[in-house]
Amino acid sequence: MNLALRDVRHNLGRFVLTCLGIGMLLMIVMGMGGIYRGIIEDATLLVDRVDADVWVVQRGTRGPFAEVSRVPPSLQHRVAAVPGVVSSRDFVFHTIQREREGKPLRIAVVGLSWPEDRGDWLPLVEGRPLAQNHYELVADRSLGLPLGEEIQLGRERYRVVGVTTGMLASGGDGIAFATVRDAQAIQLELSGEAVRLEREARRTRARRGQLPLVQPALAERAGSPSASIPALPSQALTAVLASVEPGREEEVLETVSRWSDVTGYTTTGQRDLLLMGNVAKVRAQIGLFRALLTVIATIIMALILYTLTLDKLHDIALLKLIGAPNRVILALILQQALLIGAVGFGVALALGSWLFPRFPRRVILTEPDLVQLAAIVVAISVLASLLGIWKALRVSPNEAVG
Amino acid sequence: MTATPPTPALETRQLTKVYGEGNTRVVAMQDVTVRVERGEVVALLGPSGSGKSTFLTAVGLINPPTSGSVWIGGELVQEGPRALTDLRAFRRRHMGFVFQKSNLIPFLKARENVQIALELGSLGSREARKRALQLLDDLGVGERSEHYPTELSGGQQQRVAVARAIANQPELILADEPTAALDSNRGRQVMELFREIARQRGSAAIVVTHDHRALDVFDRIYEMEDGVIREGQDDLHTRAKPDPPPAT
Ligand SMILES: Nc1ncnc2c1ncn2[C@@H]1O[C@H](COP(=O)(O)OP(=O)(O)O)[C@@H](O)[C@H]1O
Ligand SMILES: [Mg+2]
Numbered sequence: 001m002n003l004a005l006r007d008v009r010h011n012l013g014r015f016v017l018t019c020l021g022i023g024m025l026l027m028i029v030m031g032m033g034g035i036y037r038g039i040i041e042d043a044t045l046l047v048d049r050v051d052a053d054v055w056v057v058q059r060g061t062r063g064p065f066a067e068v069s070r071v072p073p074s075l076q077h078r079v080a081a082v083p084g085v086v087s088s089r090d091f092v093f094h095t096i097q098r099e100r101e102g103k104p105l106r107i108a109v110v111g112l113s114w115p116e117d118r119g120d121w122l123p124l125v126e127g128r129p130l131a132q133n134h135y136e137l138v139a140d141r142s143l144g145l146p147l148g149e150e151i152q153l154g155r156e157r158y159r160v161v162g163v164t165t166g167m168l169a170s171g172g173d174g175i176a177f178a179t180v181r182d183a184q185a186i187q188l189e190l191s192g193e194a195v196r197l198e199r200e201a202r203r204t205r206a207r208r209g210q211l212p213l214v215q216p217a218l219a220e221r222a223g224s225p226s227a228s229i230p231a232l233p234s235q236a237l238t239a240v241l242a243s244v245e246p247g248r249e250e251e252v253l254e255t256v257s258r259w260s261d262v263t264g265y266t267t268t269g270q271r272d273l274l275l276m277g278n279v280a281k282v283r284a285q286i287g288l289f290r291a292l293l294t295v296i297a298t299i300i301m302a303l304i305l306y307t308l309t310l311d312k313l314h315d316i317a318l319l320k321l322i323g324a325p326n327r328v329i330l331a332l333i334l335q336q337a338l339l340i341g342a343v344g345f346g347v348a349l350a351l352g353s354w355l356f357p358r359f360p361r362r363v364i365l366t367e368p369d370l371v372q373l374a375a376i377v378v379a380i381s382v383l384a385s386l387l388g389i390w391k392a393l394r395v396s397p398n399e400a401v402g
Numbered sequence: 403m404t405a406t407p408p409t410p411a412l413e414t415r416q417l418t419k420v421y422g423e424g425n426t427r428v429v430a431m432q433d434v435t436v437r438v439e440r441g442e443v444v445a446l447l448g449p450s451g452s453g454k455s456t457f458l459t460a461v462g463l464i465n466p467p468t469s470g471s472v473w474i475g476g477e478l479v480q481e482g483p484r485a486l487t488d489l490r491a492f493r494r495r496h497m498g499f500v501f502q503k504s505n506l507i508p509f510l511k512a513r514e515n516v517q518i519a520l521e522l523g524s525l526g527s528r529e530a531r532k533r534a535l536q537l538l539d540d541l542g543v544g545e546r547s548e549h550y551p552t553e554l555s556g557g558q559q560q561r562v563a564v565a566r567a568i569a570n571q572p573e574l575i576l577a578d579e580p581t582a583a584l585d586s587n588r589g590r591q592v593m594e595l596f597r598e599i600a601r602q603r604g605s606a607a608i609v610v611t612h613d614h615r616a617l618d619v620f621d622r623i624y625e626m627e628d629g630v631i632r633e634g635q636d637d638l639h640t641r642a643k644p645d646p647p648p649a650t
Contacts, residue, residue, distance in 0.1 A: 001521055010509035315507050322519050323494025397464040401501055
């Protein structure tokens with residue numbers, strides 16, 4: 001006869017409440033672990049998904065995600081010529097914050113190298129990848145931009161042609177993919193008035209300075225679009241990505257490192273930059289909090305299970321009186337603790353699976369994390385039982401009398 | 403257990419129990435030497451605080467005496483505070499308890515309370531279940547078998563407790579005021595039950611009671627006063643006048 005189950009059956013209400021309480025507690029622990037994973041996953045998502053072996057960025061910077069990087073457009077051709085490189089492409093990344101329906105809308109804009117990269121690798125849930133050079137966006141669902149929506153960014157209107165899921169930048173902002181040209185335009189193109197003001201300022205500078213006296217053509221051109229002024233070449237790329245023959249990454253990095261204006265990273269190097277840099281503190285913070293929460297959950301669970309055993313001491317004395325061996329008493333306490341732990345874990349998993357997707361940032365429950373938490377729960381249950389068992393083994397059967 | 407010279411169900415020698423020390427020192431039981439034969443049903447009388455429960459729990463191997471020894475079924479099991487066998491296993495195999503409060507396990511139904519005792523006595527669960535139901539039927543609480551103790555009346559609880567106590571056919575049944583919560587009719591019924599069980603199964607029973615109207619059920623009467631036991635004659639009037647001390 002299983003005593004643990006019979007006790008549960010008789011005190012079903014208390015059991016359910018206990019499991020619910022412990023389940024919620026475990027859900028928080030679980031969620032904290034999920035948030036931790038989410039931060040790591042989001043931080044390295046782009047690096048992992050963009051199919052590149054080597055990232056070439058502005059010299060001395062940890063770009064393009066950890067800090068701003070600017071490289072000349074011609075770099076793509078230079079990189080393509082490096083032995084071992086299969087192909088190279090432009091990459092643009094920047095974050096903008098605009099207003100939409102009265103609320104701030106933060107978009108991480110990623111420029112894809114048209115026409116080599118149309119975003120066929122994107123996890124689309126709706127629509128299609130980019131199909132033309134201009135005025136199209138593939139937006140992440142988290143941005144709240146529905147398929148077919150047109151949005152004004154800078155001077156142009158862009159149409160959402162595809163919707164992805166789970167594509168977030170390390171800061172948690174949803175990513176919108178456009179062609180490199182469009183991405184540059186979104187970031188750099190100013191409103192008509194701003195352009196007029198900038199040109200006027202340039203003309204004033206030209207009139208005052210000495211340069212136009214030596215080079216009259218410069219004064220003439222001061223009012224033209226900035227791209228046509230050769231003294232100010234546009235450096236609007238963020239990075240150049242290279243696909244490299246397998247095993248030749250180091251060789252390519254070696255070559256690139258000899259150039260005085262850029263620095264190269266492997267994909268692993270980029271991951272490390274992100275994890276050590278961008279999210280290191282958040283990660284440490286969440287990690288510590290998670291550890292703390294686990295300890296607290298342990299203590300609370302231990303107390304609950306211990307109290308449950310204390311409540312049963314009289315019954316245990318009675319069992320001893322009628323000659324129940326220790327193994328029966330041990331099983332009663334241990335099985336019940338494990339049952340509560342297991343049901344609590346199940347409640348946590350069910351509640352979490354329902355609740356976490358509704359969080360603004362990703363909460364990722366990975367199997368190893370869940371297994372680890374399950375192991376912790378088992379350990380807690382056993383540990384807490386030991387306290388109770390220690391007490392139970394000491395109770396005298398004489399206490400059942402009276 | 404079936405030796406030719408009949409061994410007594412219970413024998414104690416000079417059982418003494420001292421609680422506390424110094425100012426709080428109480429000699430609850432002093433030099434108690436008794437012998438109860440198989441099939442015998444013995445009443446234990448005495449005012450409150452005279453040491454009846456102390457004696458019963460010492461003999462029940464749940465409250466070790468300060469000194470003295472306990473033989474059960476001819477086996478020396480307790481010598482002073484020292485246990486000479488696995489007491490819990492011994493209780494399981496050879497003893498049954500009934501107490502004033504029913505002392506049923508609250509989270510087990512009536513049938514399960516009896517069944518657990520049978521299963522602890524290493525009966526298979528199906529067999530134990532059948533036997534438990536049979537016992538409860540015998541005791542007239544068969545139709546209450548699937549109820550929790552709290553759903554039973556005091557008398558029904560006591561019957562279930564008795565069923566549990568006798569389930570494993572113990573050599574020794576110890577009952578401490580089992581009828582205190584019952585009216586005298588039902589009280590007497592329980593006493594007669596012990597009588598019957600003792601006869602049928604050859605076990606001995608020691609019953610602490612205040613109910614003098616049921617004393618005729620018993621084979622012998624022990625009386626206790628200030629921790630000292632003596633054998634009484636049989637009834638109220640013998641108790642009233644101070645007897646000459648028994649030859650010890
Ligand atoms: N656990 C204990 N600690 C100290 N004194 C006790 C304890 N149990 C009983 N006593 C004392 O021993 C004496 C006998 O008690 P008890 O055996 O319960 O008597 P009865 O059952 O006849 O009423 C009483 O004076 C009681 O106060
Ligand atoms: Mg008493």
